[in-house]
Amino acid sequence: MKKILIALLFVLVSTSVFAKKIDIVFWHSLGFHIKDVVDDMVEEYNETHSGVEVDAVFQGLYEELQVKMMTAAVTRQLPEVSQVQYEYLETYIENGLVEPIDRYLDELIKEDVPQLMWDLVTRDNKIYGVPFCVSATMFYYNKDAFESVGLDPEKPPSNWNELIEMGKKLTVDKDGDGDIDSYAMMFWTDGFYGLAPVLWAYGGEFFNEDNTRINLTSDEMVQTVTMLRDLVYTHHIMPRNWTDWEGAQAFLTGNLAMGFFSSAGISYGEQNLPWELGIAPMPEINGSRQTALGGSGLLNFATKSKKKRAAHEFIEWMVSKENTIRIHEAIGYIPVRKTALGSLALKAFHRDNPNYRVSMEALSYARPLPQHSEYYKINAKLREMLERVFLQGAEPLGELRKTEREINAMLQ
Numbered sequence: 001m002k003k004i005l006i007a008l009l010f011v012l013v014s015t016s017v018f019a020k021k022i023d024i025v026f027w028h029s030l031g032f033h034i035k036d037v038v039d040d041m042v043e044e045y046n047e048t049h050s051g052v053e054v055d056a057v058f059q060g061l062y063e064e065l066q067v068k069m070m071t072a073a074v075t076r077q078l079p080e081v082s083q084v085q086y087e088y089l090e091t092y093i094e095n096g097l098v099e100p101i102d103r104y105l106d107e108l109i110k111e112d113v114p115q116l117m118w119d120l121v122t123r124d125n126k127i128y129g130v131p132f133c134v135s136a137t138m139f140y141y142n143k144d145a146f147e148s149v150g151l152d153p154e155k156p157p158s159n160w161n162e163l164i165e166m167g168k169k170l171t172v173d174k175d176g177d178g179d180i181d182s183y184a185m186m187f188w189t190d191g192f193y194g195l196a197p198v199l200w201a202y203g204g205e206f207f208n209e210d211n212t213r214i215n216l217t218s219d220e221m222v223q224t225v226t227m228l229r230d231l232v233y234t235h236h237i238m239p240r241n242w243t244d245w246e247g248a249q250a251f252l253t254g255n256l257a258m259g260f261f262s263s264a265g266i267s268y269g270e271q272n273l274p275w276e277l278g279i280a281p282m283p284e285i286n287g288s289r290q291t292a293l294g295g296s297g298l299l300n301f302a303t304k305s306k307k308k309r310a311a312h313e314f315i316e317w318m319v320s321k322e323n324t325i326r327i328h329e330a331i332g333y334i335p336v337r338k339t340a341l342g343s344l345a346l347k348a349f350h351r352d353n354p355n356y357r358v359s360m361e362a363l364s365y366a367r368p369l370p371q372h373s374e375y376y377k378i379n380a381k382l383r384e385m386l387e388r389v390f391l392q393g394a395e396p397l398g399e400l401r402k403t404e405r406e407i408n409a410m411l412q
Contacts, residue, residue, distance in 0.1 A: 022310045024054045025079035029065040029296075030133065030331065033268055037330045045317055052310050054081075062296070073097055080302040080311040083132060086120045086295060087192075090373040093123055098299050100126035104312045109319070112337050120368050121297045129297035130315050131336045133327065135264040136362040137197050137291045139282050144275040145170055145182070145257040153276070156258075159284040160227070163258070167237035170257040184237040186247040186259045187228050189390060191382035192369050194260065196292040198224045201285035206370050213411065214378065216385075216404040217397070225396040227285075229389050241391055262294065263359035266332030270355065279355040281362065289365045295333060325349075334359050374411060381407050 028038050035058045042056040059065040062085055072078045073095065084092065092098045105127065110118075113131060121129040143153035149169045157163035167184030174181040188194050192206070199206070204220025207213065215221070231238035242250065250256035254275050260282070261269075269277045282291050298315045302308040317323070321343070324335040329349055335341050341360060350357040372378060385403040388394040 021051060021053045022307060024052060024081060024302075024307065024311050024314055026054050026056045026314070027059050027065060027069070027079045027082040028056060029059050029062050029083055031061070031268070033271075034331050037326065041318065041323055041326070045314060049314075049317075052314065054314055078301040080300070080307055081315060082299055082301065083296040084129065084299045086293075086297060087369060087371075087375045087379075089121065089123065089128060089297070089299075090371065090375070092299065093128060094373055097301060098128050100128055101130070101300060101312065102127050104300075104309070105130075106316060109316055109337075112321075112339055113319075114336075114338060114341075114363070116293070116363060116366065116368070117336050120293060120295070123371070129299040130319055131295075132298045132319055133264070133295040133331075134293055134334045134336055135262040135295045135332070136293055136334060136359050136366050137193065137260050137282060138263045138266075138358055138362065139258070139280045140251075140261045140265075140269065141258045141278045141280065142251075142254060142256075142275050143278045145254065146278075153278060156278060156280040157283050158281075160286075163283050164231075164235050164237065167231075167235065167258070171237045180236075180239075182255045182257065183239050183250070184257050185231055186238060186242065186251065186256050187231060187390070188244045188247065188260065189383050189386035190244070191379035191386070192375070193262075193292055193294060194386070195221075195224060195382065196367070196369060197260070197282055197290045198228065198285055200290040200292075200367060201288040203286075203288075207372070211372055214404060214407045216400040216407075221400060222397055225386075225389060225400060229396055232390060233393060238390075240393075243391070263332045263334065263362070264295070266355055266359070267330060277355065279358045281358060282365075291362045291366045293366050293368045328356065329353075332356060332359060334363065377410060378407055381410075 026042065030038055039056055042054050046054055059068055065083065066088060069078065069082060078097065117131040117134055118127060120131055120134065121127055139156060141156050146153040149172065151166055151169060157166050163185065170184035171180055172182050173179060199220060202220040202223050204218050204224065206215065208215060232240050247256060251259055252273065266279060282289055298318060300308060300311045300315060302311045319336055321337045321340045324337050324340045325343065325345055327333050328335045340346060381403050385399050388399055389396055
């Protein structure tokens with residue numbers, strides 16, 4: 001009996017001490033200023049989950065991560081877990097690299113994540129990932145610039161007419177040499193993300209009902225591009241020939257007063273801008289306020305059952321109530337759990353940091369960006385079209401017709 005007890009004890013000790021951990025590689029991309037936040041979260045997970053070891057590997061910006069993911073997909077060396085932009089999801093589905101995760105999802109998590117956010121990772125009524133970072137287009141403005149021209153820094157424009165009216169005051173020749181030194185507004189030529197809030201406010205859509213053709217010559221789209229172009233050539237409150245990079249630099253230095261930005265830039269702006277940052281809801285256009293949701297979800301690429309289950313448990317832990325609050329406070333991403341959105345902790349945080357509250361309020365008028373397997377090819381065409389309209393002064397309808405033909409020919 002004594003020998004049996006000793007043998008059992010040895011088995012128990014060897015199982016607990018020498019059992020091999022499940023190794024999970026996690027690729028992430030939240031910017032250099034936030035890398036440490038994610039690393040700390042993963043370290044905490046490893047300390048509290050003895051059977052799993054997660055190796056967090058920072059992969060740079062979203063674009064860099066996507067290139068590395070595509071390379072890894074070709075060589076079949078994908079990590080078990082990775083951040084993936086919602087717009088790229090179709091690529092992984094069509095190539096059979098991910099499968100639906102509905103059967104793995106904890107019912108409590110499924111109920112605690114708003115449906116609007118599940119829509120970001122759902123295709124054909126199947127869920128392929130878990131929302132992790134969700135951003136919305138916000139209206140950023142320079143409070144110091146408002147005050148310098150006699151505008152109330154606590155009352156940003158609530159609609160497009162007010163934006164133009166205030167914009168004329170904010171567009172100034174500071175040194176009196178006859179050239180504008182500081183402009184009011186910049187519209188970045190970033191395709192879907194920039195156009196969507198304005199087009200939706202006019203009641204327009206990018207694609208037909210079955211997503212097989214793009215429609216750029218609708219009345220709503222023509223109104224959208226014409227109205228944005230008027231900022232430059234009619235109202236003269238937007239620079240005629242600044243590139244996106246030049247506009248971003250001007251905003252950082254205080255020579256651009258307003259613009260549309262992602263809520264993911266809130267913490268960076270507050271910590272690095274040399275002037276006081278104000279963030280407001282998107283101005284109403286045509287009596288409607290709209291914004292586009294973007295960001296990235298966590299996808300499970302593990303192929304073996306044990307690793308797949310461990311990877312999924314790690315993903316669910318990463319989007320816990322506490323972690324999604326942590327990501328919101330550190331960056332500005334919208335919390336993905338209902339229990340976080342209504343928590344006392346966030347209410348207390350927002351009392352001292354009101355800019356962060358605006359992104360959460362945007363959920364009431366937000367929509368996911370369009371979903372299409374050729375999203376990035378289409379987006380590149382839209383960017384090229386917008387650059388010709390804004391930088392070269394091309395006539396909108398002609399450019400829209402030309403781009404519509406090119407995209408639809410590509411989709412055939």
